[in-house]
Amino acid sequence: MKRYDIVIIGGGPAGLAAALAAREQGIHEVLILERDRELGGILNQCIHNGFGLHTFQEELTGPEYAARFIQRVKDARIEYQLSTMVLNISPEKIVTAMNREEGLFEIEAGAVVLAMGCRERSRGALNIPGYRPAGIFSAGTAQRLVNMEGCLPGREVVILGSGDIGLIMARRMTLEGAKVKVVAELMPYSGGLKRNIVQCLDDYGIPLKLSHTVVDIQGRERVEGVTIAQVGADRRPIPGTEEHYTCDTLLLSCGLIPENELSRELGVMISPVTAGPVVNESLETSIPGVFACGNVLHVHDLVDFVSQEAASAGAAAAEYVKQRPGEDAEVTLPVKGKGGVRYTVPSMIRPGRMQEEQVIRFRVGDVYRNQYISLYVGDERLIHRKRPVMAPGEMEELKVTREQLSGCPEGTELLVVIEDK
């Protein structure tokens, strides 16, 4: 059996950045396993611009951003295997994978970094009875068809869900000559970035109907039209508000969900809120030596933050390989969100293991204007920062320093809350 110090599952931006950071920490035996025929992950189909402003101080397209990291990985001579699907990871960190050349094979890993990304919520999101004619696609599938295969899935389009991929595809299909009639969003706010609403809908006069959903799809063989209706506070359609649109295509953009089948089978503890692993300050899961980063940990909107997060995970994995820290009782501080803060990553911090500065990322559950974001450590309010706007579509972050947390007694709770003063 081959052995590597660190095996990274997934060669998207998270996997690439984790590999580079591990190598920078002096770990030589690093291997990336990627099921696709190329590195770069989801970025390969995200041909729009808007990537990397924070990392490279210039605005790149997805493939360009990926290419920079791929080049660095090649320059560092980090090993990777393409068209290789990881099937299982055991608690002893034996990774089982498969590809055409080698068939089924096993690799022993000193540490594992989970970087499998996310997938789109399935069509189950479309909770309506009746036929499922051709012409219903997830927005990501449509994105792949248009941007990588070069074919346009339809001419008259209705989009359900205002997640970023749906917004991006509204513009993309408009530019390719399709007519996007409406974007319907169940919630009273959009799940996408503000910038995408401006650039992808407003620029092209595509209406966004908040608090609306699809209640009927017409057509047996192929979609011929859809009916959308307004929903009430209970998210149920309000009779009498139905509107009909003729269309040949319905795109579903109902959100992303971390891809954690492998992690679940491995027995990693999963957060019911993020659907990603529960991690500590080192982005280490409940199984020692197994780390997680990027969209598999929690869904990100900005690739720059994916790269940053993944670099921390890669460095922590390197640290683990070098020191093999024992499981000695160390002061552990649970991190929790309350009052509109849906979750935090990490879920616990061991001050003895944290870096000089620790980023706590989180998402809020509603739109908040002119509110404060606070961090309480025990009873003390350590951070109190005014935020003009916070929205569920945009990840927030706070930073704490090691100094601020040193001396906290075991079990002191770190609480992230939204406050009006």
Place this chain on the structure above:
Amino acid sequence: MDTRELICIGCPMGCRMTVNMDKGQVHSVSGNTCKRGDAYARKEVTNPTRIVTSTVRVEGGVLPVVSVKTREDIPKGKIFACMEALAKVTVQAPVAIGDVVLPDAAGTGVDVVATKNVVEA
């Protein structure tokens, strides 16, 4: 003095900005996090522009299409003319990031360049 509310599209942060206008001139910009926001606001109220991204067909490559972008932003009103011109373009593999696939797109003076490497099949 007039004010205009804008959302910066310079990056996905999407800062909300307020532009104070005085007699058709930009007087001040607030709400931006970085100086790109300031520049965007001044331009958006006087001459709105966008970077256009799309794909063009590739012959003899491992992929049937290659992603492309206008090297710089072009006037909003020229977007569809640019798309029409791109629809007629086919390039030969290999293609490298930065290769010009369409010079001077739709008379804007801006080149369209490849954003992905596509090797020969």
